Amino acid sequence: MDCRTGSLNLPNLLTLGRIACIPLLVSFLFFDGRGSSFGAALIFSLAAITDWLDGYLARKWQVVTVLGKFLDPLADKLIVMAALIMLIPLGRVPAWAVFVILAREIIITGLRSIAATEGIVIAASNLGKYKTILQMVAIIGLLLHYDYYWFFGMRYEWLHVSMHRIGLVYFYLALALTLWSGIDYLVKFFRVINR
Numbered sequence: 001m002d003c004r005t006g007s008l009n010l011p012n013l014l015t016l017g018r019i020a021c022i023p024l025l026v027s028f029l030f031f032d033g034r035g036s037s038f039g040a041a042l043i044f045s046l047a048a049i050t051d052w053l054d055g056y057l058a059r060k061w062q063v064v065t066v067l068g069k070f071l072d073p074l075a076d077k078l079i080v081m082a083a084l085i086m087l088i089p090l091g092r093v094p095a096w097a098v099f100v101i102l103a104r105e106i107i108i109t110g111l112r113s114i115a116a117t118e119g120i121v122i123a124a125s126n127l128g129k130y131k132t133i134l135q136m137v138a139i140i141g142l143l144l145h146y147d148y149y150w151f152f153g154m155r156y157e158w159l160h161v162s163m164h165r166i167g168l169v170y171f172y173l174a175l176a177l178t179l180w181s182g183i184d185y186l187v188k189f190f191r192v193i194n195r
Contacts, residue, residue: 011058012068014050018075021047022082029086034146040083041143047079048136076132077105083139092142092164097175101135104182111189122188127181134174141167 021043028040054072058064081102087093115122144163 009058009061009063009065009068011054011061011063012065012071014054014057015068015071015075018047018050018054018079019071022079025079026082026086029083029090029143032090037143037145041140044079044083044136044143045140048140051076051132051136077109080132080135080139081105083143087139087142090145092145092167093171097171100175101178104178108182108185111185115189115192118193120192122185122192125181125184125188127177127184131174131177131181134170134177138167138170138174141170143167 025040025043025047028036028043030036051072054068058068084093084098084101088095088098112122141163145167146163148161148163
């Protein structure tokens, strides 16, 4: 079977693999500790790489399918939401901010569905793509969480890095871009619907 043809082509299989990573990611986050945090960050990082790779391969091989168009954004949302929700009880992200991100995703998905039933396609903007990149970088930092000393484990204070702080900086940047891209999408939606 050619990995470039049919609904179960390699890009779609990579996307399904990303969805399959979610239970493993969640299971690591049931435990708080350096090892489980590192394992969760590794799984999430691999999933983020497949997010880029499946899109790249689908475009290169020209195997963009209806299934892929559905699964790819779904996989992104599921793994991001799973990670963020699991980080709440660990005290690594504020619940209100996760709610805002989740609400934005539900609203935009709903509006896309309404537009699709009217035969209208509202293209994803670059803001949405940048939002996803910032969210993924933020989540990797928040998953790593602990303080690290990057010179072969030697504890020089000037080499000290707090991954939690770095993750939070990117998280709040991603939150701002989440709101901005959501408002941008709402404006586009109502402009197109009112025509």
